[in-house]
Every structure is written in structure tokens, then in C-alpha cells.
Amino acid sequence: MFNTRIKIKEVIQSDRVDYSATVMGWVRTFRNNQFIALNDGSTNQNIQVVVALGMLEETTLKRITTGACIKVVGEVIASLGKGQKVELKATSIEVLGDSDAEKFPLQPKKHSLEFLREIAHLRFRTNTFGAVFRIRHSLAFAIHSFFNQKGFVYVHTPIITASDAEGAGEMFRVTTLPLDGSAPKNDDGSINFKEDFFGKSTNLTVSGQLEGELAAMAFGDVYTFGPTFRAENSNTTRHLAEFWMIEPEMAFCDLEDNMNLAEAFIKYIIRYTMEHNQEDLAFLSQRLEEEEKQKPQSERSEMSLLEKLAFVVNNDFERITYTEAIDILRESNHNKKKKFQYLIDKWGIDLQSEHERYLVEKHFKKPVILTNYPKEIKAFYMRQNDDGKTVAAMDILAPGIGEIVGGSQREERLDKLTERMKEMHIPTEELDWYLDTRRFGACPHAGFGLGFERMVQFVTGMGNIRDVIPFPRYPKSASF
């Protein structure tokens, strides 16, 4: 029976002393043949286990190595040393799992994030990744909590989809047909997917939005939160081939309601982690500050991670239209001095990363919601504005990350929607089921998608998206 153990977090956070306790965990360091720093993942703090001299057989002593898993029974006492309030004076120690010190790759020292990414199966056991993934958990929990409080229904949209018309990105094909050339063919030489498992061509989902809209036309307010797949050859610090996305969809909701919800949502989940993960956030904030010291003064950020999060939670996001953004950028000294690689000259161009960064990091210095983009650069389902040029889209740009949310009011008018689909060469037959929502009881509605990993990046301050998901998938990489 193992449930007699106490989690280390409980022992450390309580002021109680002089009681017997059983803890289990993994050895971080063993100093002086006397002091074990033991961690069980419940907190970033280690408990100090004190081993009396001569208490253990020499053979057992040798098995207490970095990475080994042990069970300790002992007395929790006020610490005799500095550095911790309480410590566990061992009465017995049992090695549950050995760890060969010559082979275990984690050492009690700083490792590079690139090295730890190569041993992602073990990096959970480091302070940094312990903090990151506890925060990731809290964010996921807070997301469900936020929507549940507001009466949203959590909808599970399919991971395998038959439609390839959504246009959100390159898709991964799902098939059981052989790849050796023996797959059944049509007369014209193309693969005959009628013979495939599903009787048609199928892919991994790139978005649950269209299915989400179907559910919103019954429940009013719904959200999805699940894995999403993009087969884009993207090699950046903010793209993954497999990532998690949150997509709320609300009936009786326009662009402004949509923005209000998105802003409240982001603030809520950040506030939740600030309240529930103080220790981990403080650790990551400290870690970043040390990293910043390596950089030249000019590149250092003005705010610490903790300050940045507090700032986002306590200030309104800046809301401007695409047209206003273009004006600001065109009139900026940056543009006049030709410091942009792509100069802003005319209305209608898509904004480059450098422009978004300028708006967010230099001009407003806070999250910015950009609205009403030209219809040419946005998706077919976005509601057309009366000016005939723009659509009711909104993107939320976060400092350091860029686009964190993309959303819109949806085009609920059947004629306008089908007209736009034809203009953009999207086959209406394949999405007939989607168009049914516009045929039977359509209503104004809106929603957005938030990239979960980008949110985790923002909250933890981690620079590379590959370090905020346990086992990242990206071009040429699918280990573990």
C-alpha cells in the first residue's frame, strides 16, 4: 500500500513539526552522504532528508544517487540547518528504483534547453520543466473552469475529419491503404479512397470551429479544447505540427461581444495561475531575469515575467481597426526612416511580424486587438462588413509571442456566405452540412481560436514553443 505517503508540498507548506511521515520521490542531490534533496513533483521545492551517520548499510548508501527513487520514513522536525524550515529525519530508507549515476543524464547543474529537449522523457524532473508543466496543467484547468462558470458546453469535435476544405493549413492524411503502390486506383490513376477505411479521403483536424458552430446553434455557448494538426513545414519558436487549441463559439454574439469574452478569458486564466502557481511563476521569473542578464542592455525587457503578467491582467487591451493600425504604422518614424524590411505603403497588405511587434512592443506596449481586416486576407466564414471591403475579424497580439488569438463574427447570411465561398473556390457541396446551419435557424454568432501552447509560452516566458508541450512534434521530429 502506497497511500500512506504525504506529498512533499504538504510537508513543506505546513508549519507543523514533530510528527512521523512517509515521503516518496526522486533524489535530486545527495550531499555529504548525509543530506538528500528529494523531489516528488508536487512542488519545485525539495525536502531535505537527513541520514544519520552509520544509519544505512554501505551498499544502500551507494544506491542513493541522483535520479534514484526512494521511500523515506522519518520524523518531520524543525530544520537544524539554514535554507529550509523543516526537514525529514530518516528512520528508514528504501530504494524503490535505482539510477546508475554514470548513465543518468541529468546532473545537479544547469542544462541547456536544447539538451533537455533531446531527453524530453526525463526533463519533467527538472525545476524548469516541473514549473512549466504544473502551470500548463493549471491553465488547462482554468480554461474549463472559466467556461463552465459561464455555462458553456464542452464539445468534443472530431480529430479525424473528412472535409479538407477549411483552408486552415496543410493536413496530415489518415489512411489504412498501403503505401507500396498497391493501393486501389481509379481509372485516371488517382487513389480510390472508396476502398479506404472510411470510404473517403480523411485527414487529421486543423480546427474544430466548423463543428463548433453546429453545436453553438443548439447550446448557444460552446467551446472545444483539443489537439489540432498542421502539416506545414514551419520551423519556428511558435509553431508545432501537433498543438492544442481552445475554440469557443457563441450564438447571439457580435464582434464586440467576442472581443470582450476573449479579453476576459485571457485575464481569467492568467489570474488563476498567478494565484495557484506563485512559486512556479516566481521561479520562472527569476530564471528569465538571469537569462536577461546575459543580453546587452538594449535588448533586455523592461518588465519581469511577474510584472508583465500583472500588467496584462490589470490593463485593458488596446483595440484598434486594421485601418487605424496601417495609419499608425505608416506615420511611424520607424516607417519613415525605412527601418521596416517591408515598408507600409498602401491599405490592404497583410501585416508582417515586424509590424505586429512594433504595434505591440513599441507603440502600445500591451496586448492589442486588431479588428476589421481586409476580406482578401481572411477566411471565407468571416462576416462581411457593410463597407464591402473588410470583415468582422479580430486578432489578439501578445508581446513577445505575436498572434495568440484569431477570431471573428461569422457570416450567418447564406447568400453572402456561398457567394464568398465561390469567390475563394471553396467547394460548397463538401460543406453542405455546414451551410445547413445558415438554412435552418441561422443567427448572428462569433468565436475565436486560442493556441494553448502560445498561451503557456506567454505565461511561463519560455522562448520556444517546443518547451511548453511535453513531447513536441515538428518537421523531422516525433520522438517519444
Added chain:
RNA sequence: UCCUCCUUAGCUCAGUUGGUUAGAGCAUCUGACUGUUAAUCAGAGGGUCGCCCGUUCAAGUCGGGCAGGGGGAGCCA
């Protein structure tokens, strides 16, 4: 996919104008010490210099190709 930088011990990195036996810190092992906080001190072991081809009397060092990694861009969340 494009641009750019990088690849030397388990990890993080030095390595001179090409020159004979490739170094350091940490980690590991052995010993000492024992209220330590990434303990300390002494000693030891540890290398296909990413891979292939070329230039040269001689390549970790120069050139080409490939692979892997970092940063930036595009695509986007």
C-alpha cells in the same frame, strides 16, 4: 521552404598563422572530511574533434557536400 550561425569528453565550452601527446569547469569513479544547500579538498578514468569527399608532407583548424541543432523570415494558433 528561405536567410544566418553553430556541431570538440556525459554536460557547458576553450583550442593561436594548418604542425607531432586536443584542454578547462561541472558530472562520474576512488579516497578524505562530516550540518551540507549546485558542499569542500586530493587523485583517477573519460575523445571516431557530427558524417563523407577533397586540398596538403601534415587537417579539430582550409574547401565542397550531407545530416542535426539554434536564431530570424514566410505560413499561422
